Amino acid sequence: MKKCVDCAFPVDSLHTQYGQGIVLDICGNCKQFVDPYIEHSGLLLLIDLFLLKPSVYRHVLFNKDIGISQQLGLAIILVSVEAVFSSTDEIRTWDDVSHLQMIKMFHGQLSELFIFFGSVVLVASIFDLLRSRRIESRSVIRMASLVLNATILSLIPSLVLLAFTIVFRNSYGALPPRLTSPLSHLPSSIISSYPRLSRSIITQSFEEALKSGVGIDMDQLGSAELKQTLIRGVVGNLSTSMGISVALGSPWWIGGLVLTISYVTKWLLTLLLM
Known part of the structure; x- marks a missing residue:
């Protein structure tokens, strides 16, 4: 069902067709345009993803008609890039790396990502079942799909920022090497x-x-490695929490709670499976 991007009120349509043009519908609840992102470019959507606006998540999750093949292709690309970044962070600390070790590291990071996605979907689905107090296979599958799409969508801001840190990083990180103090030899x-x-x-x-x-x-302090850690820990978790909360139709702190429990679940599953 389509939703207003401002108040999440269910609507029947997003716009009305008049000849060659369209007129955006008005939400009956908040009296705002149901989905102004229809007339905006993808760049504005990306900027609003960085700003953690719930409206852009509602637009993509509920109002954007994306085919299964397109969703699968985007998911494969984003998950693969995230796994490559994660593998590169750990491989950089090794002295000698073979191709087989790189493949094993990539496979391990990819497995951890799938375990994380599964943990998020599991915890969010259980939370939704406890909240609605009814078990319907169609609603469970729909909620699991929304949460999974929201989690994958939340990878975009952190991946873009990580790409910038890698592109603009010099050989010393963000700071030049420390010079030896000329005072150390004085009495x-x-x-x-x-x-x-x-x-x-x-x-x-x-x-x-x-x-x-x-x-x-x-x-x-201030190096590229520290920036990447902050991006993953702050931007990545905040965007994921926002995406989960929009998919569940709950406040943002519910998304943060679900994400925290998901990390614990991922840790337990990793101990059991890997």
Whole structure:
């Protein structure tokens, strides 16, 4: 069923045909256009995906007529790209990598993605059944399909940002390599006479202690690897939570709760299956 992208109110049609043109229908609930994205380009949809607007998720999930073959093709592309990015992150830390190891790593990441998608669909379907308190095979399949499509759609913002970090990354990440301090060879008596020199060496010693004791490398703050981690942890999870909440017709925090339980379920399934 079609829905208003602003208030999620069910509607019969999105527009009315008049000759060669169309007129957007008005929602009977919120008195706004049912789906203004019909007249907008795909670039605006992508921007609104980055802005985490529920309206763009409703447009794609409920109002966009996408064939099964197109859905399957888009899903294969997005899942494959996500698996490649995940494999590349881990392979980068290895000294010597063979083609067989790369294939195994890609297969492992792909398997984890499918387990994650299955966990999200399972948890969301159980939540929907508990909420509706009725079991209908058609409604369960429909909800599972919506949640799966929303989860795959939520990969787009993080994948685009990850692609930018890879394209614009230099050989040192985002920061140049740290230079050796010219003050390290000076005697402590000279250093103590100059507070600024003392503070410089203390700061350097503190950074070295962080790196050796806690594992925090100050050179990596702001690096491409850290940006990729933040993109996956923040942008990826927020967009996925929003997509799940729209598919379920619930507040955004419900999507976050379902996603959190899905991560726990994925972890348990990974221990059992892999």
